[in-house]
Amino acid sequence: MINILSISHLYKTYQSGFEALKDINLEISKGEIFALLGQNGAGKTTLISIICGIVSPTSGQVLVDGKDVIHNYREARELIGLVPQELATDSFETVWNTVTFSRGLYGKSPNPAFIEKILKDLSLWDKRDNKIMTLSGGMKRRVMIAKALSHEPSILFLDEPTAGVDVSLRRDMWNLVKVLKDNGTTVILTTHYIEEAEEMADRIGIIRSGELIMVDNKLALMNKLGKKELTLELQNLLKSLPKELEMTGLSLSEDGYELTYRFDSKDEDINIAQLLQKVASLGIVFKDLHTKQSSLEEIFVNLVNSGATTHEA
Ligand SMILES: Nc1ncnc2c1ncn2[C@@H]1O[C@H](COP(=O)(O)OP(=O)(O)OP(=O)(O)O)[C@@H](O)[C@H]1O
Numbered sequence: 001m002i003n004i005l006s007i008s009h010l011y012k013t014y015q016s017g018f019e020a021l022k023d024i025n026l027e028i029s030k031g032e033i034f035a036l037l038g039q040n041g042a043g044k045t046t047l048i049s050i051i052c053g054i055v056s057p058t059s060g061q062v063l064v065d066g067k068d069v070i071h072n073y074r075e076a077r078e079l080i081g082l083v084p085q086e087l088a089t090d091s092f093e094t095v096w097n098t099v100t101f102s103r104g105l106y107g108k109s110p111n112p113a114f115i116e117k118i119l120k121d122l123s124l125w126d127k128r129d130n131k132i133m134t135l136s137g138g139m140k141r142r143v144m145i146a147k148a149l150s151h152e153p154s155i156l157f158l159d160e161p162t163a164g165v166d167v168s169l170r171r172d173m174w175n176l177v178k179v180l181k182d183n184g185t186t187v188i189l190t191t192h193y194i195e196e197a198e199e200m201a202d203r204i205g206i207i208r209s210g211e212l213i214m215v216d217n218k219l220a221l222m223n224k225l226g227k228k229e230l231t232l233e234l235q236n237l238l239k240s241l242p243k244e245l246e247m248t249g250l251s252l253s254e255d256g257y258e259l260t261y262r263f264d265s266k267d268e269d270i271n272i273a274q275l276l277q278k279v280a281s282l283g284i285v286f287k288d289l290h291t292k293q294s295s296l297e298e299i300f301v302n303l304v305n306s307g308a309t310t311h312e313a
Contacts, residue, residue, distance in 0.1 A: 004030045004079075004155055004186045005051070010060030012046055012210075020046040022210045024060070028188065028203075030154070033181055035197035035218075036190045037300055038207035044190040045085070047207070048157050052082050065154060078106055081148035081156045083141075085163065091133035095124055098132060099146045106151035118146050121179060123172070138169040145176070156180060158189040162196060174200055194300050206300065228293050230272065232259040232279065232286040242282050248275060259286070 005028040012021040020043045028034050038044050049055035051062050053069050053076065062069040067076040090098055099115055119125045122142045127135060132143060141161070148156060158177075162170040170193075177187050177200055191197055197204055197218070204221055206214045214221070234257050241252045241259075250259050261275065279286070 002030045003027045004032075004065050005188070006061075006063040006066075007051070008061050010047075010050065010062065011058045012043075012050060012055065013058045020210050021050070021057075024212050026205065026212060026215060028155075028186060030186055031181060031184050033177060033187045033189070033200055033202050034205065035201035035203075036188065036205050036207060037194065037197055038190070040192075042207045043210040044207060045159060046210075048082070048159055048188070048190065052080055052157065053077050078151065079154045081151070081153035083144045083148045083156070083158045083161060085159045092131055094129050094131055095119065095135075095143055095146070096128040098143060099150050102147040103150035108151050114152070115146075115150065118149050121176065122146050138165050141165060141169070145173075149180075153185070155186045155188060158187065160190055160192065162191070162193060170196070222293070227262050227264060228291055230261045230263075230291045231289065232276075233288040233290075234258065235285040235287045238284060242284075244282060245278065248278065250275070250279075259284075 005026070007024055007026040010021055010024040011019070013019045024047060036044050036047070046055060050057045051064070051069060053073050056070070062076075064076040064079050067079070069076045093101070096115070096119070099118065100110065100112075103111070103115065116125070119128055122145060124139065124142050124146060127139060132140060135143065145156075145158075145161075161177075162173050165173070174196070177189070180187055187200075189196075189200070201218050204214075204216060204218050205212055237256045238252060238259070239256060241250065245259075248261070249263070250261050252259055259279065276289075
């Protein structure tokens with residue numbers, strides 16, 4: 001796998017003395033969708049800003065496709081498209097002119113056919129002659145993405161791409177990211193919406209107080225840290241948990257109509273069939289059963305609060 005981004009021993013201490021990033025090491029491969037999760041102030045924007053050459057690191061190295069973001073700033077920057085959190089764009093310009101101008105800033109020769117494609121992909125084609133100030137917030141956000149894509153970058157950074165946008169636009173964004181991935185663009189996004197990372201990312205990094213406490217494949221992460229819960233809905237009231245079931249890990253709900261069993265998703269020794277047989281052998285009849293897997297959100301909240309540190313990939 002070719003690494004498009006390579007970060008080693010990156011530190012950032014702001015002038016105030018605040019240590020925003022501590023020894024960040026991360027490799028991202030071409031075509032990957034990587035989600036960086038972290039609470040407010042964890043250091044996500046600082047990290048993205050260093051990669052994009054907006055903030056200088058205190059020490060460490062960032063290579064974009066082998067180009068150092070400090071020593072080969074222009075070459076590295078050309079490979080990056082950034083969609084910042086803030087919507088800042090020239091309100092009096094038309095959509096077409098703004099996006100075309102952005103491409104020119106990178107010294108790329110005009111390519112109207114490419115700009116047309118981006119605007120169509122982003123459902124902005126009908127609005128190409130509209131002034132930015134006349135667009136809705138969601139449309140303005142699309143314009144920001146179009147600008148970031150105008151110079152055909154290899155990596156697109158989306159800083160909180162769907163903050164404050166409605167559900168349908170959020171879905172559109174997610175679809176767009178999938179299209180970009182299919183075209184070979186690497187996408188790195190920061191988000192507060194865990195659902196967003198769960199939906200889109202191949203890999204997830206969790207940043208806490210400036211440290212990258214976990215980097216892993218999304219499915220592996222959910223498997224490793226996720227819990228499963230099996231619930232049996234009982235036909236009849238069970239006043240207390242029978243002695244025979246005490247050591248099984250089953251617990252009885254307060255109302256006496258549910259037996260619940262929580263276990264690690266990764267645990268292969270669990271024999272649910274045996275457990276159900278044991279319940280049945282005691283004459284306990286259940287009318288329904290369902291299982292639930294913990295969401296990435298639950299895993300994230302547990303990790304961020306627990307202080308655990310693992311670094312897998
Ligand atoms: N210029 C600065 N000078 C001093 N401290 C700063 C500066 N910029 C950011 N910080 C601090 O560094 C920490 C990380 O900020 P950063 O913006 O990277 O967090 P974030 O994870 O992007 O947060 P959010 O989700 O709120 O955008 C915060 O505590 C912030 O107050």
